[in-house]
Amino acid sequence: MPTLESYLTDRDADASLRIRTAAVLLFARQGYAATSIRDLARAVNLTNAGIYHHVSSKEALLADLMRAGHRGLIDSTARVLDGVERPSDRLALLISSLTAIHAQSPMTTRVMDGELRSLTPGSAAHDEVIALRDEYEDQWRRALADGVREGAFHVADQRLTRLALMSMCTGTSEWYRPDGDSTLEQVCAEFVAIGLAAVRAPAEPAPSPDLSLLPDFPWEPPDA
Known part of the structure; x- marks a missing residue:
């Protein structure tokens, strides 16, 4: 190789x-x-x-990477959630899929998560990436809001809960290693258990994501 x-x-x-x-x-x-x-x-x-x-410029290159990354995240999440109705199942799949994406594509997701600040404020690219980010996060907002409305979740602040859970998931880009002590499936399952406990959801079996539905970023550096 x-x-x-x-x-x-x-x-x-x-x-x-x-x-x-x-x-x-x-x-x-x-x-x-x-x-x-x-x-x-x-x-x-x-x-x-x-x-x-x-490439026309360094910033255009960054914008292309962030745009493609967020679209991949949005499209794969739609596939993962297709036909899933219960808020607890949707939240479980959101947690596990975001965790897995960051573990499998750590370099791409670090750029997606950390370099929005480098796009020129007010530029078309900046506004487009923000809109894509918000479109993805709306899945989390709706899952939490639906769970609270139906009485399945009990949280004091939905925004803080969402930010805390998403931060837990995205952190795998910094520390997860395929040859580590836990498999990716084990990490996802543990994070789902932590997330559902955080919203005080009933203790029920949670669905596991089909990892084949997650995005493939062909530019992700192998074994970096």
Whole structure:
């Protein structure tokens, strides 16, 4: 199996995809602001002009990655929740799917979660990514609100509960390792149990997500 470095510098591999892989890697590791076009060019063995042949600007590249990432998150969540009615089941699947996505694509999700600040405020890209983020989070808002309205959940502050649960899930991008002590399925199941306990939902079996429905980000750096 080729190493990440050999893939990034392989002139026979798709240059546009290699640039996006390098961008995700560098943006996640050292931050968007600290990454230059020269850094990207060096990582993929191209000139600066070669980079600009594929992307119009560094910010446009970031916007494309964030836009595609959020759309993948939204589309996969719709597949996971298709036909699921009970608020507790929806919340369980939201928790497990968000946990798994961050564990499987840690670099992409770190960029999605941490670099919105790097898009120019008021720009079309900035507004579009915010709208996509809000569209995804609406699934969480509705699940919690429906559970409270039906008496299945008991929470003092729905917004704080949502933020706390989502932060628990997204944290796997920082610490989960496939060769760690717990499998991804075990982590998801434990987080679901914690989440349902936090909203004081009745103790009932929770559905498990079909991990094949989660998004595949082809630019996610392998084994980074």
